[in-house]
Amino acid sequence: AQRVTQPEKLLSVFKGAPVELKCNYSYSGSPELFWYVQYSRQRLQLLLRHISRESIKGFTADLNKGETSFHLKKPFAQEEDSAMYYCALSGQGAQKLVFGQGTRLTINP
Amino acid sequence: DVKVTQSSRYLVKRTGEKVFLECVQDMDHENMFWYRQDPGLGLRLIYFSYDVKMKEKGDIPEGYSVSREKKERFSLILESASTNQTSMYLCASSPHSLGEKLFFGSGTQLSVL
Numbered sequence: 001a002q003r004v005t006q007p008e009k010l011l012s013v014f015k016g017a018p019v020e021l022k023c024n025y026s027y028s029g030s031p032e033l034f035w036y037v038q039y040s041r042q043r044l045q046l047l048l049r050h051i052s053r054e055s056i057k058g059f060t061a062d063l064n065k066g067e068t069s070f071h072l073k074k075p076f077a078q079e080e081d082s083a084m085y086y087c088a089l090s091g092q093g094a095q096k097l098v099f100g101q102g103t104r105l106t107i108n109p
Numbered sequence: 110d111v112k113v114t115q116s117s118r119y120l121v122k123r124t125g126e127k128v129f130l131e132c133v134q135d136m137d138h139e140n141m142f143w144y145r146q147d148p149g150l151g152l153r154l155i156y157f158s159y160d161v162k163m164k165e166k167g168d169i170p171e172g173y174s175v176s177r178e179k180k181e182r183f184s185l186i187l188e189s190a191s192t193n194q195t196s197m198y199l200c201a202s203s204p205h206s207l208g209e210k211l212f213f214g215s216g217t218q219l220s221v222l
Contacts, residue, residue, distance in 0.1 A: 046210040086152060086168040096167065098154070099151045101150060
């Protein structure tokens with residue numbers, strides 16, 4: 001079974017501080033992992049995916065298969081990063097995406 | 110840019126009513142999905158479809174059904190609405206491979222009274 005856990009419902013940091021949103025997964029095969037973001041009054045949209053190994057809006061995420069984690073990090077938070085963040089997993093050959101519970105990130109000025 | 114359109118932004122229905130939520134995408138995507146979004150529970154998959162007339166149950170299909178008669182349209186049906194189906198409903202689509210991203214609609218906030 002595929003499972004995604006985001007242990008923090010709420011996370012609040014000050015502008016300029018580092019940010020780390022935690023994501024742990026459970027899957028016996030080789031997963032594909034994603035971070036989605038929903039800004040206020042906007043649609044849910046893809047932020048980044050692990051296979052691309054890209055940095056989007058200063059965010060990065062590394063897949064750690066040993067710890068079954070895919071934490072999202074940014075060295076210096078900005079106020080516009082305030083949003084709802086969801087980690088998601090797709091199993092090999094699967095055609096569906098399983099989402100975590102979400103973390104609401106608030107960046108304080 | 111891909112457009113996924115949900116027909117209603119807000120809906121208010123009474124317990125026992127039959128409810129239709131409509132979703133249309135304009136990019137010829139094979140896969141379409143219905144999720145519900147609840148605080149603290151995240152997004153939970155109700156049903157998905159990978160082809161016309163094909164449907165698969167997600168994690169919480171009870172009380173729901175779906176219809177996909179045309180490739181671009183995926184409908185979610187609540188046969189007899191109940192108060193515990195009050196939620197935000199999100200439709201999404203993706204190309205054939207899920208390595209590609211999901212494109213979401215703006216959501217329908219359904220209230221069942």
